[in-house]
Amino acid sequence: MNDYSEKGLLPAGLADMLPPAAAREALINRTLMQVFAANGYLQVKPPLIEFEEHLLEGSGAAMASKMFRVMDPVSHRMMGIRTDITLQIARVATTRMKQDPRPLRLSYTGQVLRVHGTQLRPERQFAQAGVELIGGANTAADAELVLLAAEALGALEIGTYSIDLTLPILVPTICNELNIDEETARSAREALDHKDAAALTGYAAPLSTILIALLKASGPAKQAIAALDAISLPRKAAAQIEALKQVVRELAEASPNLRLTIDPGEYRGFEYQTGLSFTVFAQGVRGELGRGGRYLLMDGEPASGFTLFLDSLMRAVPRKTMDDRLYLPFGTARETGFDLRNKGWKTVAGLAPEKNIKAEAKRLQCGHLLAEDGVEKLP
Known part of the structure; x- marks a missing residue:
């Protein structure tokens, strides 16, 4: 192996982006930020690296295993390279912009780095672009974000995509209301998330009955809502379903042709979400285009947002001949x-x-x- 080929090697999950791909990504990024700005979202730019404890506060603890860490030679404190920008925006909202009027609409874009990739996204460094809506606690805020994501994808001329709605805390809520022990609740949540019908039948009634019904309720929004209506749920869990139904109604009224699906038991990738969440998929494209949902800031303030992944968008945006x-x-x-x-x-x-x-x-x-x-x- 000569010196030139050795210099071309990069660590697994990292890659040079060459022409014309780099220009395409830059154009996608500009288009997204223009759509966000046109909808009243103000751009902020947090640093790539900051003190580790700030990145791991509250919901950030779920990302600890994915974080690169370095020692700051100035303060001699551990620093972390961000794995996700959402948590940084949450910090900004609760500190530097705590006095700004709510609802506070913020947008961002930037690179993130992770210790390891996933099967669907082996890349360890990639670009994110997204928005956070701070202070909106009603279903109108959830609907706004889904519609904004759809508007952004439309601006990129991505035609065939679907938005999958989920309630990541639905199963924990059900188990809590049924006084299910913590270990059983954890395994039940995992079994439903993995669509393990055989495991779901092994729990005692009424938990097993509810879980199997939730499994069968996954699918296109209209059919899923009808199936969810037929399930007898405890009070707090039923309230989550009602909120989901209200969001679906608002989305159907605002954008009748929007393709919506519902998977009430999915929670992987929504480690810090506390309410309605969603994932965006495009037909024939590896990995999700983006994901978002509702969460709480460190001070308990409600917030929601979504992140779009530019590496996935690159695979979904129609390729055009660069002839200029x-x-x-x-x-x-x-x-x-x-x-x-x-x-x-x-x-x-x-x-x-x-x-x-x-x-x-x-x-x-x-x-x-x-x-x-x-x-x-x-x-």
Whole structure:
């Protein structure tokens, strides 16, 4: 192995992003942030690394195993590289922006790093973009976020996707109301999440009856709601179902063609969510496009939000031919190039006299060149 091939090696889960992929990701990112800003979300930018204890406070403890840690040579305190930006926004909302009027709408974008990937997302470093709605405790806030995610995907021209709604604390609530012991409650939650019908039949009634009914209730929203209505649930669990139904009604009224599914027992990936949550999937695309849901800040303030994963979006956004690179032959006036760039062209200027201008333009991956009579498209 020579020195050049050795230098090209990177740790597992990390990769260089080359042209034109880097430009595509940047364009996707700009489009998302424009949609968020147009809906009143103010952009914030937390640091890539901060004190470990801040990142692990409250709900952040669920991400501890995924975090890279380093020693700060200045303070001699342990620091952590963020694994998720949502928790940083929660910190900002409860400290620097605690006095700002609620509901507080914030947006963000940036890179995150994790110790290990997953089967669906082996990448350990990837970009996130998302929003947080701080202070909204009603179903209108949940519906706003789902609709905003749909609007963002529409702006990216992603046509075939679905939004899967879930209630990650539904099973714990049921078990608590039925006075189920902690170990049984944990195993029941895992069995339902893994769709293990055989395990679900092993619990005592009425828990087994409820869990099997919840398993059968997964599917398109209309059929799932009908199945959930037929289940006899304890009071607090029934209230969660009513809230879910209200959100579905609001979504159906605002966006009748939105594809909604419901999986009431799913909770993996929603470690710190405390209410209605959702995942976005696109047909034929590896990994989820994004996920979000309701949670509580450290001071108990209600919040909800979602994160979109740009690596997954890259696989879902329709690929378009980049044909806006324009070759400017050596000696082209600077003012001419400036005028063409103002018209939307990406110009590539020749740095030496060309023997064959067309061949040089193609060699530099340009689809057009500036000829004597104007812009000429290359074959």
